[in-house]
Amino acid sequence: MSRQSISKKRINTQILVILMFCTLAMSGQSFSQWEERSAAIMGTNIRAEVYHESEQLRNQALSAVMMQMEEINQLMSPYIDSSELSLLNREAATRKVVVSDELFYLLALSARLSELTKGAFDITFASVGYMYDYKEQQRPDQAQIDGKLQAIDYRHVQLDPANNSVRFAHHDLKIDLGGIAKGYAVDLAIERLKALGIEHALVTAGGDTRLLGDRLGKPWIVGIRDPRDEEKQAVVIPLESAAMSTSGDYERYFEEDGKRYHHIISPRTGESVYEVQSVSIIGPESVYNDALSTAVFVMGLENGIGLINGLPEFEAIVMDNERRMHYSSGLQQ
Ligand code: ADP
Ligand code: MG
Numbered sequence: 001m002s003r004q005s006i007s008k009k010r011i012n013t014q015i016l017v018i019l020m021f022c023t024l025a026m027s028g029q030s031f032s033q034w035e036e037r038s039a040a041i042m043g044t045n046i047r048a049e050v051y052h053e054s055e056q057l058r059n060q061a062l063s064a065v066m067m068q069m070e071e072i073n074q075l076m077s078p079y080i081d082s083s084e085l086s087l088l089n090r091e092a093a094t095r096k097v098v099v100s101d102e103l104f105y106l107l108a109l110s111a112r113l114s115e116l117t118k119g120a121f122d123i124t125f126a127s128v129g130y131m132y133d134y135k136e137q138q139r140p141d142q143a144q145i146d147g148k149l150q151a152i153d154y155r156h157v158q159l160d161p162a163n164n165s166v167r168f169a170h171h172d173l174k175i176d177l178g179g180i181a182k183g184y185a186v187d188l189a190i191e192r193l194k195a196l197g198i199e200h201a202l203v204t205a206g207g208d209t210r211l212l213g214d215r216l217g218k219p220w221i222v223g224i225r226d227p228r229d230e231e232k233q234a235v236v237i238p239l240e241s242a243a244m245s246t247s248g249d250y251e252r253y254f255e256e257d258g259k260r261y262h263h264i265i266s267p268r269t270g271e272s273v274y275e276v277q278s279v280s281i282i283g284p285e286s287v288y289n290d291a292l293s294t295a296v297f298v299m300g301l302e303n304g305i306g307l308i309n310g311l312p313e314f315e316a317i318v319m320d321n322e323r324r325m326h327y328s329s330g331l332q333q
Contacts, residue, residue, distance in 0.1 A: 037062040041069040042077065042182055044206035050193060051200035051216065061196050065189040065203055072185040075103055076177050078126070088166055089126075089174045096165040104164045106177060106184055106287075107157060113180070113291045114154035117307065119267055121295035126176035127151035128270035132261065137254040139261050145270040148172050152267045178263070183208045183245055183290025190286075207246040207293070210286045214240035225250075227277040227319060234319060239282070245289035247297045248278040264297045275300035276320050283314040292316075301326060 035058040038047045048065040052058045076085045084099045091097055099107075113121045128148045131140035140148075151172035158167040182205040189203045190210050201212040202220060211220045219238035226232035227250050237244065249272070253262035262272045279296045281289040292314060296304030301320055308316040308328045316328040 033058075035059065035062060037066065039066050039069070041066065042073045042185065042205060043079070044182065045204075047202075047204045048189070049202045050198050052198055057196060057198075061193050061198050061201070064192045064196065068189045068192055069185050069205065072102070072181055072188065075100060076106070076181045078130075078176055078178075085175065085177060088168070092166050093168040093171045093173060096160070096167045098163060098165045101164065102184075102188075104159065104161070104166070106180060107166060107175075108159055108161070109287065110177070110180055110291070111154055111157065111159065113288075113295065117292070117295035117299065119154065120298040121179060121291050122152060122154045122267040123175040123177055123179070124152045124154055124156060124173055125265045125267045125270075126174040127170075127172055129176055129265050130174050132263070132265075134252040134254050134261070134263060137256065139256075140270070149270050152270065179247075179294035180287060180291045182206055183243075183286035183288070186210045186243070186286040186290075207248070207251065208243070208286045208290050209245070210243035211239055211241060224278065224280050224317060228323075234278070235280075235317060235325070237282070237317075242282060242284060243286045243289050244280055244282045245286060245293045246278060246280040247293035249274075249297075250277075264294060266298050273298050273300070274321055276304075276318050277323065278319045279304065280317040281308065281314055282317075283311075288314070 036049045050061045077083045110123045151170045156169040219240045223233040224235045226234045249262040266273045279293045281293045283289045315330045318326040
């Protein structure tokens with residue numbers, strides 16, 4: 001090897017080291033202004049990332065996100081006996097029950113979304129849905145489903161805005177907000193961040209993600225996982241100041257005789273639906289995305305994408321049961 005090539009190599013190495021050092025120093029600087037926190041709340045993984053110069057404010061902001069999630073959980077969890085939702089399911093069939101503004105708002109919005117989706121999104125699915133236990137691999141038989149199917153109808157939930165009261169017009173009625181409450185909580189968390197002066201953040205609760213601003217001059221990259229491979233992303237999407245929710249048949253399910261019993265239930269049949277494997281909805285707010293992703297899953301490919309094509313603020317990405325991807329009209333060039 002000649003002397004010249006050795007010294008060239010040395011210089012190249014020096015440049016590389018300097019470059020690496022600069023990159024580390026720069027990323028160190030911006031990384032130190034980002035802070036991240038995760039917690040297990042609402043039966044799912046909550047994660048938030050915020051950007052701010054003040055470390056104190058970053059920590060305050062992350063605590064505010066987690067407190068918001070916990071508040072909604074305490075109000076709306078079907079697994080907490082003292083939640084307002086549990087109280088409704090125990091007593092609203094026999095008397096008018098007065099609830100918080102938050103729960104009343106979400107019940108009213110759920111009713112509007114049931115109208116919009118022609119009953120595909122319906123929180124009263126739980127009248128049958130409560131008989132499924134995915135962890136315990138339990139499901140109702142046909143006679144049990146038939147016995148409760150009449151109770152499923154969002155019109156049975158009577159709301160009186162004069163005093164925030166709720167009455168169930170069917171004795172077997174049960175509700176569950178699993179298809180909308182996480183999205184709502186994400187929106188409330190983002191509002192809290194804005195109020196604290198945060199301008200760049202990500203909040204995600206299971207399949208519901210909302211982004212405040214961008215990632216400092218770059219978009220956020222949000223993934224849709226492969227429904228049959230936890231390790232793989234089916235699609236990644238750059239987004240800023242927007243939100244995306246995904247509903248999939250892989251979140252909660254068990255298999256029996258080769259059939260997958262999963263947590264998205266047709267209000268018409270009281271059983272899981274099989275036309276698609278995953279639905280993602282992109283739109284301005286998580287509460288709508290969350291409910292619409294569940295609804296489009298139930299409606300299936302054609303009706304579901306048809307619904308979204310009629311809503312200018314929303315886009316859909318659907319993987320059908322043969323793993324083909326489909327996009328709403330706004331995503332097709
Ligand atoms: P997750 O983010 O938990 O996967 P999804 O947004 O995919 O939730 O919604 C699934 C949840 O929605 C179910 O676990 C159940 O609580 C609720 N759900 C299931 N079917 C319906 C339906 N037809 N209408 C409204 N909510 C539903
Ligand atoms: Mg949903």
